[in-house]
Amino acid sequence: MITALPVSGDHELRAVLRDELRRAADVNPIGEAWDEASARERIRVLLPDVVVVYADARVDGFALTRELRRGPGGPEVVLVGPPGPRIVADAVAAGASGVLAVGALDKDLGRAVRYVAAGQAFFSAEMTAYVLSLVAHRPPAARRPSAAVSEALTDRQREVLELLSTGLSNAAIADRLHLRVATVKTHVSEILTRLGAHNRVEAARMLFP
Numbered sequence: 001m002i003t004a005l006p007v008s009g010d011h012e013l014r015a016v017l018r019d020e021l022r023r024a025a026d027v028n029p030i031g032e033a034w035d036e037a038s039a040r041e042r043i044r045v046l047l048p049d050v051v052v053v054y055a056d057a058r059v060d061g062f063a064l065t066r067e068l069r070r071g072p073g074g075p076e077v078v079l080v081g082p083p084g085p086r087i088v089a090d091a092v093a094a095g096a097s098g099v100l101a102v103g104a105l106d107k108d109l110g111r112a113v114r115y116v117a118a119g120q121a122f123f124s125a126e127m128t129a130y131v132l133s134l135v136a137h138r139p140p141a142a143r144r145p146s147a148a149v150s151e152a153l154t155d156r157q158r159e160v161l162e163l164l165s166t167g168l169s170n171a172a173i174a175d176r177l178h179l180r181v182a183t184v185k186t187h188v189s190e191i192l193t194r195l196g197a198h199n200r201v202e203a204a205r206m207l208f209p
Helices: 011-023 036-046 061-070 085-094 102-117 125-136 147-152 155-164 170-177 181-195 200-207
Strands: 002-007 027-029 050-054 076-081 098-101
Touching: 002 011, 002 036, 002 102, 011 027, 011 050, 011 102, 027 102, 036 050, 036 061, 050 061, 050 102, 061 076, 061 085, 076 085, 076 102, 085 098, 098 102, 098 125, 102 125, 147 155, 147 181, 155 170, 155 181, 155 200, 170 181, 181 200
Parallel strands: 002 027, 002 050, 050 076, 076 098
Antiparallel strands: none
């Protein structure tokens, strides 16, 4: 059973987060938090696998995410907010493993929690275009893999990482590279190990520092 902590300064939205988490048979919402201080305390005591944060004026979800990602062994983070390029850019920079549009909670929240708990990235369809634009709008020089990535990975692993960084699933990467899904999973696991990354989002950030 995956444990998840809902965090929001709006009590009605916290209730929505809890209800949607309960709808997933393999997710157990534990406690709740209404600001950064209560989130830190609940995380310390309850040790959730995933923290689901609605980022707004009441809760600085990006600062909380950066704080959690600095320490080893902390929970994965799913950030929720209105769709747009700013939340995606800030969430990825902070280290969130998932980004959801608030309107996609009913169809995507349970799946997002499962993905990030397994060390994978998840972006709702409403956010995917903005994820792709993070790479597409970089100048050509910035799209070259970093020296650290070039030295650590094989040519095939770099290909996998470049596709992974655009938000593609293992199945989509396999289709694009004409590989088996199991082979892509092996490549992704090796990429994370070689780069010392906790998940796919961290690995993607290392590609274009």
